Amino acid sequence: MSAELLAAIQTGRTWLDRFTRREYPKAFREYTERFAPVYGEAVQKTGGDEAALQALAEEILDGLADGWKRQRVWNRAAVKVNEKQMMVDYLSPMLLGMEDTDCPRFAELLRDRWAARWPKDAYSIVPYARIAGGFRNSILGIDFANKHLDTENDR
Numbered sequence: 001m002s003a004e005l006l007a008a009i010q011t012g013r014t015w016l017d018r019f020t021r022r023e024y025p026k027a028f029r030e031y032t033e034r035f036a037p038v039y040g041e042a043v044q045k046t047g048g049d050e051a052a053l054q055a056l057a058e059e060i061l062d063g064l065a066d067g068w069k070r071q072r073v074w075n076r077a078a079v080k081v082n083e084k085q086m087m088v089d090y091l092s093p094m095l096l097g098m099e100d101t102d103c104p105r106f107a108e109l110l111r112d113r114w115a116a117r118w119p120k121d122a123y124s125i126v127p128y129a130r131i132a133g134g135f136r137n138s139i140l141g142i143d144f145a146n147k148h149l150d151t152e153n154d155r
Contacts, residue, residue: 005042006063008035012086019089021135028128032094039094040101048102057106057113065117084123087114093128 008031018027046052064083068076087110095107107125115122 002059002063004038005060006067008038008091009060009064009083009086010067012082012090015090016082016085019085024089024135025132028090028093028132031090032097035091036094036098039091039103039106040098043102043106046102048105053102053106053109054113057110060110061113061117080121084114084121087111088123088125089131092125093131096125096127 015027015031018024042056043053046056067083068080071079092107092111095103095110098104111123111125
């Protein structure tokens with residue numbers, strides 16, 4: 001099960017390339033369809049037990065750290081940044097959106113355990129709607145806020 005959980009973070013290049021104003025909603029939907037059942041099942045198996053949730057978070061972070069050790073020295077920092085970005089942009093918002101389970105609590109635990117391990121590299125979590133609504137509508141740095149040229153895609 002751990003390999004499937006890690007895949008949600010370690011296969012980030014595909015998802016991060018789609019982290020744009022127009023592509024993110026569709027990419028997030030596809031990401032959620034693929035990985036929400038896996039995380040939902042893993043969190044459900046803990047039975048909501050705090051110690052079991054912490055153990056699951058530690059298992060995931062151990063897997064990430066082991067993956068970084070296998071990278072070439074000059075590539076480790078880039079891989080870590082990409083995986084952290086996956087935690088912020090995709091995994092945490094997905095977990096926060098799974099309200100009928102212990103997944104929102106698990107997202108907070110995962111964030112807290114990451115901060116405990118790597119305090120200088122901590123991250124924050126926010127719901128999907130806040131991330132999706134935060135893209136600027138600009139061209140060459142000129143902000144077109146409230147200038148809805150394509151109302152279906154402009155948010």
